[in-house]
Amino acid sequence: MSKTCISCGMPMEKAESFAMGDVNKDYCVHCAREDGSMRSYDEALEGMTMFMMKTQGFEKVAATKAVKEMMAKLPAWKDRN
Amino acid sequence: MNKRKEKKIETRKNILIVAERIFSERGFLAPSTADIAKAAEISHGSLFAHFQKRDDLIAAVLDETTLKIAKRLHELAERSPSLEEVLLAHLKGISEYENIYRWLVIEGPLLPDYARASTLGIQSAISKYILDAYERDHPEKNYLPGSFLFNSWLGLIHHYLINRDLFTTSDSVFKDKKEFLVNSFIRMIF
Numbered sequence: 409m410s411k412t413c414i415s416c417g418m419p420m421e422k423a424e425s426f427a428m429g430d431v432n433k434d435y436c437v438h439c440a441r442e443d444g445s446m447r448s449y450d451e452a453l454e455g456m457t458m459f460m461m462k463t464q465g466f467e468k469v470a471a472t473k474a475v476k477e478m479m480a481k482l483p484a485w486k487d488r489n
Numbered sequence: 490m491n492k493r494k495e496k497k498i499e500t501r502k503n504i505l506i507v508a509e510r511i512f513s514e515r516g517f518l519a520p521s522t523a524d525i526a527k528a529a530e531i532s533h534g535s536l537f538a539h540f541q542k543r544d545d546l547i548a549a550v551l552d553e554t555t556l557k558i559a560k561r562l563h564e565l566a567e568r569s570p571s572l573e574e575v576l577l578a579h580l581k582g583i584s585e586y587e588n589i590y591r592w593l594v595i596e597g598p599l600l601p602d603y604a605r606a607s608t609l610g611i612q613s614a615i616s617k618y619i620l621d622a623y624e625r626d627h628p629e630k631n632y633l634p635g636s637f638l639f640n641s642w643l644g645l646i647h648h649y650l651i652n653r654d655l656f657t658t659s660d661s662v663f664k665d666k667k668e669f670l671v672n673s674f675i676r677m678i679f
Contacts, residue, residue: 417610419563460609463616465636477606478613481552 414483415439501539504529508550513588517547555607558586559614566618575622576671579615584663594647
């Protein structure tokens with residue numbers, strides 16, 4: 409079974425990729441808060457921006473811009489504003 | 490769904506297939522919308538009904554293509570535990586879309602911002618696998634910063650890709666050179 413996280417776009421194959429290990433959820437383990445709910449837009453933006461800066465070495469403004477563009481296409485954030 | 494709507498969807502799909510082929514051959518900036526309409530065997534007006542600006546067409550093709558590439562990279566890298574296997578998976582995945590990826594690398598900085606973001610989606614997809622494998626294979630703490638390792642790898646493979654006519658006579662520099670590139674890179678960093 410092959411789903412994609414609606415918040416960050418990561419493919420989810422095995423149960424451990426899903427939030428709370430629950431294959432019925434449509435978001436991934438990284439986009440889940442400790443209580444299991446999905447993190448907010450601002451939390452996701454911050455998290456993904458930091459990740460991009462760490463893995464690809466971008467400076468913050470460029471990373472934020474790139475992540476915003478990426479998020480605008482994802483189901484969880486498409487209809488914002 | 491009525492016939493007219495079906496036809497509209499079919500036409501749009503066909504335009505994207507043709508546009509992707511043309512962009513793979515000539516890049517994103519050189520072909521005009523007239524070129525694409527001609528190749529798709531439709532009137533320019535018909536193309537315009539679906540894509541008012543060339544940028545819209547480029548964006549649509551990029552959205553689909555980068556998604557396909559990212560998905561394929563995930564597929565291949567997921568079952569690759571060692572750094573060597575992840576890097577090989579990276580090159581294998583790109584080689585399946587080598588022509589259009591090459592144009593993305595060459596013209597990326599010249600395209601509008603949204604196009605940049607799509608490309609970064611590809612890099613994001615693979616960077617995590619590469620960095621995780623590197624950390625696993627290199628447990629001592631004085632290893633290279635992850636982003637530097639990743640950017641060095643990208644710089645290397647993009648150099649071979651952009652100038653591939655210098656390095657290979659085959660259609661695909663990555664099919665031809667992937668073992669060489671991966672083995673040399675790993676020897677260099679360890």
